Amino acid sequence: MKNFYIAFIIIITGIILIQACSKLEPAALADDQLLDGPVDGLNYEQNGRFLAGDNAFNNEIFTVEKGVGPIFVATSCGSCHAGDGKGHPFTTLTRFGQVDETGNHFLDKGGPQLQNRAIPGYLPETIPAGATFSKFTPPGNTGLGFLELVSDQDILAMADPDDVNGDGISGVPNWNTIPAYINPSVNAVTQNGKYICRFGRKGSIFNLLQQTANAYNQDIGITSVFAITDVYDHQETDPEVSTQTVNNVVFYLQTLKAPIQRNQQDPASINGGTVFTQIGCESCHKQTLKTGYSPVQSLSYKEFHPYTDLLLHDMGSGLDDGYTEGSAKTHEWRTAPLWGLGLSPKSQGGGYFLLHDGRATSIEQAVEMHGGEATEARRNYSSLSPADKDALLKFLKSL
Amino acid sequence: MSIRYILPFIMCTYITAHAQIDESLLKTIPKDTVKQAMNMDAIYNRPFVSVGKLPVSVGGYMEANWQHLGTDGISEGHQFQFRRMTLFVASTISKRIKFLSEIEFEDGAKEIAIEFAALDVELHPLLNLRGGMIMNPIGAFNQNHDGPKWEFTDRPIAMTQMLPATWSNAGFGLYGKYYNKDWMFGYEAYLSGGFDNSIINNEENKTFLPAAKNNSERFEESASGEPLFTGKVALRNNKIGELGLSYMGGVYNKYQDDGIRLDEKRSVNIWAIDFNTTLPVLNTFITTEWAWIKVNVPETYSQQYGNKQQGGFMDIVQPILKRNILGWKKATLNIACRLEYVDWNVGKFKETGGNIAEDLWSIMPAISFRPTSETVLRLNYRYQKQKDLLGNPPSVTSGLSFGISTYF
Numbered sequence: 001m002k003n004f005y006i007a008f009i010i011i012i013t014g015i016i017l018i019q020a021c022s023k024l025e026p027a028a029l030a031d032d033q034l035l036d037g038p039v040d041g042l043n044y045e046q047n048g049r050f051l052a053g054d055n056a057f058n059n060e061i062f063t064v065e066k067g068v069g070p071i072f073v074a075t076s077c078g079s080c081h082a083g084d085g086k087g088h089p090f091t092t093l094t095r096f097g098q099v100d101e102t103g104n105h106f107l108d109k110g111g112p113q114l115q116n117r118a119i120p121g122y123l124p125e126t127i128p129a130g131a132t133f134s135k136f137t138p139p140g141n142t143g144l145g146f147l148e149l150v151s152d153q154d155i156l157a158m159a160d161p162d163d164v165n166g167d168g169i170s171g172v173p174n175w176n177t178i179p180a181y182i183n184p185s186v187n188a189v190t191q192n193g194k195y196i197c198r199f200g201r202k203g204s205i206f207n208l209l210q211q212t213a214n215a216y217n218q219d220i221g222i223t224s225v226f227a228i229t230d231v232y233d234h235q236e237t238d239p240e241v242s243t244q245t246v247n248n249v250v251f252y253l254q255t256l257k258a259p260i261q262r263n264q265q266d267p268a269s270i271n272g273g274t275v276f277t278q279i280g281c282e283s284c285h286k287q288t289l290k291t292g293y294s295p296v297q298s299l300s301y302k303e304f305h306p307y308t309d310l311l312l313h314d315m316g317s318g319l320d321d322g323y324t325e326g327s328a329k330t331h332e333w334r335t336a337p338l339w340g341l342g343l344s345p346k347s348q349g350g351g352y353f354l355l356h357d358g359r360a361t362s363i364e365q366a367v368e369m370h371g372g373e374a375t376e377a378r379r380n381y382s383s384l385s386p387a388d389k390d391a392l393l394k395f396l397k398s399l
Numbered sequence: 400m401s402i403r404y405i406l407p408f409i410m411c412t413y414i415t416a417h418a419q420i421d422e423s424l425l426k427t428i429p430k431d432t433v434k435q436a437m438n439m440d441a442i443y444n445r446p447f448v449s450v451g452k453l454p455v456s457v458g459g460y461m462e463a464n465w466q467h468l469g470t471d472g473i474s475e476g477h478q479f480q481f482r483r484m485t486l487f488v489a490s491t492i493s494k495r496i497k498f499l500s501e502i503e504f505e506d507g508a509k510e511i512a513i514e515f516a517a518l519d520v521e522l523h524p525l526l527n528l529r530g531g532m533i534m535n536p537i538g539a540f541n542q543n544h545d546g547p548k549w550e551f552t553d554r555p556i557a558m559t560q561m562l563p564a565t566w567s568n569a570g571f572g573l574y575g576k577y578y579n580k581d582w583m584f585g586y587e588a589y590l591s592g593g594f595d596n597s598i599i600n601n602e603e604n605k606t607f608l609p610a611a612k613n614n615s616e617r618f619e620e621s622a623s624g625e626p627l628f629t630g631k632v633a634l635r636n637n638k639i640g641e642l643g644l645s646y647m648g649g650v651y652n653k654y655q656d657d658g659i660r661l662d663e664k665r666s667v668n669i670w671a672i673d674f675n676t677t678l679p680v681l682n683t684f685i686t687t688e689w690a691w692i693k694v695n696v697p698e699t700y701s702q703q704y705g706n707k708q709q710g711g712f713m714d715i716v717q718p719i720l721k722r723n724i725l726g727w728k729k730a731t732l733n734i735a736c737r738l739e740y741v742d743w744n745v746g747k748f749k750e751t752g753g754n755i756a757e758d759l760w761s762i763m764p765a766i767s768f769r770p771t772s773e774t775v776l777r778l779n780y781r782y783q784k785q786k787d788l789l790g791n792p793p794s795v796t797s798g799l800s801f802g803i804s805t806y807f
Contacts, residue, residue: 003725017778017799018477021467024780026795028472061602075604075703079788088789089750090702117701120596120652121662124699349753349789 032260035142035340035347036084039257041298046255053252056245057081062220067240069221070122070232071115077249080138080219084256085340085347087138089358093219096133101327106131108234112325113218115231122232132322132330135357136201140340140347144199145254146304147337148208149291152189152196158286158309169283169373171311174203174334176326181213181226182206187292197326198310201356203334204326208253209246216241255296258304259340263398272395275388279380284313284335284373307338307399316371319355331372342397363396364389437635438643438673439536439574439585441543442499442515446773446806447489459486462546464802468781471794481507482802483546485514495521500532503565514565525575529589532618534567535629536587537647538688539673541566545806550716550735550767550777552802555688556759557710557741562669562690563609568592568627569618583635592617593627594651594667599696599704605743605757605788606694606704608667611651623650623664640676640685651694665695687713703788705744705755712739716767727770737763744788756790759783774805 097106213226360366447456517531570591631645689711
């Protein structure tokens, strides 16, 4: 009988453990601490597509057998965008060969992007003599679907090429040619056969399909039906990634949620938001934009807060690397969205690598390196009291 | 009644009759698998059953478990896993010639592999020739990995996800042992087939030696055409414990094909140290192993694939009850703990000079119950932190597992 009781107690203990096991597991991080995850309101089918894209983006590793390279920068999408956040200097891209809007004159010498790594037995690219170049730290992925849906009309409404309002800010869109596989919307605005582009540090990429196809091709050395030319021998090859996979990744990027602001009730952070506007940051880092129509209801006609105007601005000689894309001048950069800024250390290895090439290792440094049209705002920042600077920093870290 | 019905009937009757009459022919040769001579003896130190005067004896073990793990708040839920079943067949061909094979069915026969199938010819106690499918003796776990011997459902991470566990290859070599009172010395040295380019070109996105296990071609063609050398020396004192030092190395890449040079020769070098002991009085059993890996990775390749790795584990097992429990004589209740660490990429980023992370540590307390020395029921709780390459905040994994494992 004693044995029976012992066995009974063991079985009951086991059942309790099985029932309680999830209590012994780590809790999920709060939504506002994470950059990844889908926008709210996707239906089951959309969730399935999101997961397929998530898997392709974060888990699919390209090996030699799967077509990586032979020259490349990274072996997967996730290598450059840990947790869908900003990248690290380890996967910083180098682009070369274009100095003005006449285009890239080094395409036959491996431009526009340097593939600085190679599979065993091959040699990576080097920058050709005479080519200027710039480095690009991978940006965060979150909220890209919202940015894609801002109408051209809204972007043009924020532009002020001749600084008519006299505020010293004269944003312009990047007008660029687009690949034949892109189907621009009927409302897309054109100028001399060029379209308003918005993605990338220079704002030279039209939409997320172009961005994805380019990244597969130029970053990983993977061809698709959209970018069929091999980066090594410049010959057309069979697609190395399926069109379905590319489309899934595009859908994933489109439906990644927007970063959620933290500490919104913190008085210092609220004060910092006021300072942000007062010293002129908001002139370019527009707090609120809105989307147009999308077949994905969660993205359609929404207001969101990216802190960008998607326009190019003169950032001064300090940030002029002598390289450009599309119609941007070498000293012009697209306003970087600030959403997710406070979570950057969670994807950049615990620190900050800010501005286009990660040269700023703190938010303060990044502000101090602003020039050109942002000179006045930078001066205003420099003259702030320590308390206001601290409040501004808290606000920026809450984004 | 047609012949197609008669024949199976006769066969069943024959088999049944023999099962009823000749039970005594099945001779169980039990082994106390908790205590063994040396790690290198593990391959023979298993329970076998021999049938009558047949020259073969058979045995095996199985492992199955339930687990519920979560990572950063996301869980795959209840998982019921049949990890593996392994069959041993051994034969004493003559007095000093033996053959042993080990066939493993993993994950419900998703993977079937001959882990070991070698002929041992004793020329002298200090000089034995072994040839066939040999188990490369790097570290102790690779030699001594049978599930029922361990108090943990999961195998040590460093020994399975950094070193390749149950890493076997076609090859030949020598081994021997020398005894003197409480002292034992053993050595093993083999030349075998080995690794290939997949160790730095794989879907794990890191230098991953176990990737070479997926290449079944290695049993007929060595990728590099060069032998992989594996050697181990071990010293045991019955009152102190056993210390093993092992090395495995060679060229891993396919540097030429059809006589045409494709790349320079690139080597992989692995060193391991292992130690186990049983503390007097308390009977606490401690086993530990640490390994270092150095791989020649092309400078122009990606630092995603590191050229140095290190990691290991320590198991501490404390028997707390050894008596008749639930009718099992000499049943044992243990508490145990495993500590683990792996760094898959030891080094610094060329771009920043900062540390490359890609590391993991884990602690796993456990309770195990052994109704006999050959069967174990084990309840484990894992708490693990793993960092990505960049050293971002670690993902936290924890949860429970309950498993059974037994020789049969």
